[in-house]
Amino acid sequence: MSAASWRARGARRSGVTALALGALAASFAADLATGPALLPIGDVLRSLAGISDDAMLNAIVHRLRLPIAVMAALVGAALGLSGAVMQTILNNPLASSYTLGISAGAGFGAALAILAGAALPLPRGWAPAEAWAVPLAAFLFAGLACALVAAVGRLRGATPELLVLAGIACLFLFQSLLSLLQFLASPEALQQIVFWLFGSLMRASLGRAAIVAAVLLAVVPLLLRDAWRLTALRLGDERAAALGVRVGALRLRCFVAVSLLTGVAVAFVGTIGFVGLVAPHIARMLVGEDQRHLLPASAVFGALLLSVASVASKVIVPGTVFPIGIVTALVGVPFFAWLVLVAGPRGGWR
Secondary structure, eight states: OOHHHHHHHHHHHHHHHHHHHHHHHHHHHHHHHOSSSOOOHHHHHHHHHTOOOOHHHHHIIIIIIHHHHHHHHHHHHHHHHHHHHHHHHHTOTTOOTTTTTHHHHHHHHHHHHHHHHHTSOOOTTOOGGGSTHHHHHHHHHHHHHHHHHHHHHHHHTOOHHHHHHHHHHHHHHHHHHHHHHHHHSOHHHHHHHHHHHHOOSTTOOHHHHHHHHHHHHHHHHHHHHTHHHHHHHTTOHHHHHHTTOOHHHHHHHHHHHHHHHHHHHHHHHOOOOSHHHHHHHHHHHHHOSOHHHHHHHHHHHHHHHHHHHHHHHHHSBTTBOOOHHHHHHHHHHHHHHHIIIIIGGGSSOO
16 A cells, blocks of 8 residues: 555545534533523633523533533543443453443442441431542442453463353343342332443533543553554454554453553443444444544544433433433444344454
8 A cells, every 4th residue: 555545545534523523512512502591602602611601500500511521522532432442452342431331339338338338327418329439439440340250361372252151141140139228228228229231411510520530541551552452453463463462451450441441431430331332333434444533533433322312311302301322322232233133244354
């Protein structure tokens, strides 16, 4: 391939990501404008620019809708990026933090914190589901689930097949433990656990969004530094090792990155499935396997998918906000079926 053709291909891939960013900006604006209180987009933009004198409008935009829109974009980016990394290091088109038990670990941690909080004397007006203990426990148990999968891999050679099997075992383990907690929970605690497991952006705040953004800013440069190594890994472990890639160390670094991204994503909004599965495949179909383009595109498409899902959750039934995890599942299941039945056999996966 000539240098001119290579540059043209790179420009086309960058253009796809730029178009997705434009669609994300439009979806972000729609997310700010939709809700039970119908607001013209012009009024919303004036409020964001700080030139509106309407106190109620400013309160709705800045305290309610802006945190939700920002959190949707950031969490979607984290889930899309983590899904792309998992599919690459495991060489499996169905791999994601959701399907390999990391999100299940976070769900168990959150349920454990809710159950423990419901059993403790709490100050008046303090709700356990809104405490920092719940997202912290979800984050820690997501890391624990990822550590369990990585530990099994290190003991037995860290082959992609073994890691996938370990992830599936981890998924069933934490789902069983979560079912046990639900069986033991009081009706009030059970309601909070189920609502958290649905996935919702209603607990979003700019402070929590800042934490997700900080983790993204810390992890993304580290993953991009390994972009060529991840691209080489798609050729197979033996060929990547022949090119000088330390495959075991690369997988360990990626597992740590996925743990951080998934943990901080689900800690604040609950369990959200299929974004980490769908977004990387959309990005891969449009920009290819070069991880220098695939990783940013997966993050952008993940943000776009969750932002669109946030808009959909508010317009399906006017005046009612659906849990966003239900919306992503309704979108993800048909894509999952298409991937298995149509794209999987000829998708280029070994």
